[in-house]
Amino acid sequence: MKIAIEGMDGVGKTTIALELAKRNNFKYIGNAIHTLFGITKENSEYYKFFQDKEDEIFLKSGNDILRAWLCSLGNIYTMTQKKYENIIIDRHILSNFQQNGTEENIAVYEALLKLIGIPDMTVILYASPEIRMKRIYQRNKNDKDLQNEKIKISQYNKMIKFAKTAKIPYIVINTEEREIEEIVKEIEEIIINKEKKVIKKYEE
Secondary structure, eight states, X not given: OEEEEEOSTTSSHHHHHHHHHHHHTOEEEESHHHHHTTOOOTTSHHHHHHHHHHIIXXXXXXXXXXXXXXXXXXXXXXXXXXXXXXXXXXXXHHHHHHHHOOTTTHHHHHHHHHHHOOOSEEXXXXXXXXXXXXXXXXXXXXXXXXXXXXXXXXXXXXXXHHHHHTTOOEEEEEOTTOOHHHHHHHHIIIIIXXXXXXXXXXXX
16 A cells, blocks of 8 residues: 655655654655665765765756656656555655646656556645744754745645646645644544554455
């Protein structure tokens, strides 16, 4: 079973994805493009070099099609991990499309879904821009995202519209003023426990 945890920066994706994977013995995959290229140490020179190149190519190239394909390398890597039956994906196709999708490159995302398939379920985590900025500041007051005006704009409608068009099964969960434990339990009840019951019934 493949579950994608999506949402804008500061919404709590990584914290919730890690806890969900731990509690249910799923493989956690986060920052897949870094995993693909073997970049694991954030203080290494290779990591810094890759980050600079990533910013240069992904953010400053001005080529929407190139950016869409490059940003999708992590999505391709994640969905082709056949050795893992159950995975929690921290940031997948919807987050990618939210950040990089345009009218010029939407065909890339449509083709991508045909090639790699879609997660069994996608969880879109929601929080207001104010809450997200506060969380990012608490996490790292020097985070460069705090200076990015685009990140303050809510683009959930963009994600949801694409999910509906591409027939990606999804649920939306508001993370504001809620404990991590409560959110994880809700996801388990809606998705994982329900799936386990179906499997048990099938086996009987």
